[in-house]
Amino acid sequence: MNKLDSFIRNIDLEEHAAFIKKGLNKALNIVNRQQIETQAMDQFRRLLKGVDRYDHNNEMHRIVYLAAILTRPEILLYENKMEPWLYELRNEWFEYLFGRIFPYLDSFSNQILEELHSDYPFGEVEVYKTIAERILFNIQRYKYSEEVYQKYLFNEKIHPWARILEFENHYRFEYALFLTRCAYFGKEVSRFEGKEYQLKLTSIFQLYENNEITPGSKELIKQLKRLQIIRNAIAHPERAGIRYLEKKHKIKIMNYNPKKKKYTYEEEITLRELWNIGYILTIIDRTFVDVALALSLIKG
Numbered sequence: 001m002n003k004l005d006s007f008i009r010n011i012d013l014e015e016h017a018a019f020i021k022k023g024l025n026k027a028l029n030i031v032n033r034q035q036i037e038t039q040a041m042d043q044f045r046r047l048l049k050g051v052d053r054y055d056h057n058n059e060m061h062r063i064v065y066l067a068a069i070l071t072r073p074e075i076l077l078y079e080n081k082m083e084p085w086l087y088e089l090r091n092e093w094f095e096y097l098f099g100r101i102f103p104y105l106d107s108f109s110n111q112i113l114e115e116l117h118s119d120y121p122f123g124e125v126e127v128y129k130t131i132a133e134r135i136l137f138n139i140q141r142y143k144y145s146e147e148v149y150q151k152y153l154f155n156e157k158i159h160p161w162a163r164i165l166e167f168e169n170h171y172r173f174e175y176a177l178f179l180t181r182c183a184y185f186g187k188e189v190s191r192f193e194g195k196e197y198q199l200k201l202t203s204i205f206q207l208y209e210n211n212e213i214t215p216g217s218k219e220l221i222k223q224l225k226r227l228q229i230i231r232n233a234i235a236h237p238e239r240a241g242i243r244y245l246e247k248k249h250k251i252k253i254m255n256y257n258p259k260k261k262k263y264t265y266e267e268e269i270t271l272r273e274l275w276n277i278g279y280i281l282t283i284i285d286r287t288f289v290d291v292a293l294a295l296s297l298i299k300g
Contacts, residue, residue: 007071062293093215112185171281185288249271
C-alpha cells in the first residue's frame with residue numbers, strides 16, 4: 001500500500017501549494033533538515049504526481065510523508081472540515097507524545113519507533129493480528145469506508161439500536177488497537193521513568209494525577225478519559241453501557257464505579273455524535289504514528 005495514496009486522492013498540488021510548503025518546512029524543522037528544502041519539495045511533487053512510488057526505506061520519502069501528515073490538518077482546518085478545538089487537541093497530543101519520548105530518544109528502542117510509524121504488528125503479534133483482522137473484516141464485509149460508515153450512523157431511517165451496535169462493533173476493536181499501541185509505548189517509557197504502568201490510559205498517561213507525566217491540556221485529559229469511559233460502557237452493559245433514550249432520541253453514555261457503588265460519568269449525545277467519538281479516537285491513535293515517524297527521522 002502506498003502510504004501517500006489517501007493524501008494524493010484528496011489534496012491538489014497546485015491549489016494547496018501554500019499549505020504543502022508550510023507542512024514541508026515544519027517537517028524539515030522538526031527533523032533538522034532545513035538545507036534539503038528544494039530537494040524535498042521536488043520529491044514531494046514527484047510522489048504526488050505518481051512519478052515515484054513511496055518507498056518506506058527511502059529517508060526522503062519518509063520526510064515527505066511526515067510533511068503530508070502535518071499538512072493534512074492545516075488543510076482540513078482551512079476548509080472547515082476539522083473543528084478548531086480538535087485541531088488544537090491533535091497538536092497538543094503530538095507535542096505531548098514527542099516531549100514524552102524525546103529526552104530518552106538515544107536509548108529508545110529503534111524497533112518500537114519503526115513498528116509504530118510503519119504500522120507493523122507490534123508487541124504480542126498474535127494479539128495484534130487478531131485485532132487487526134477483526135477491523136479489516138468490519139471494513140470488508142460491506143466494503144466499508146469512513147464515508148459509508150458515517151452515512152450509516154447518520155441515517156435516520158436505520159433503527160437507532162442498529163446504529164448504536166454498529167458503532168460499538170467498530171469502536172471496541174479500534175480502541176483495542178489503540179490500547180495495544182499505548183501499552184507498547186508505556187512499556188518502553190517505563191524503563192526510563194521508573195514506573196510500572198497498567199494497561200489503562202489513566203495509568204500510562206497519569207490522567208488522575210498531576211505530575212510531570214500528566215498532559216498539561218485539560219481538554220486532552222478530558223478526551224482521553226472519555227475514550228476509556230466509552231470503551232468501559234461498551235464492555236459493561238450490565239452496569240453502565242450506552243443506552244438509547246427513545247423520548248429524547250438521544251443516547252446516554254454511563255460509567256459505573258463498583259468500588260464507590262455509584263455512577264461517576266453520565267453524558268447525553270445525539271446518535272450522529274457517535275461518529276465524532278470514533279473520529280477523535282482515530283486522530284489520537286494516528287498521532288502515535290506521526291510522532292514515531294518524526295522521532296525515527298531525528299534519530300536516524
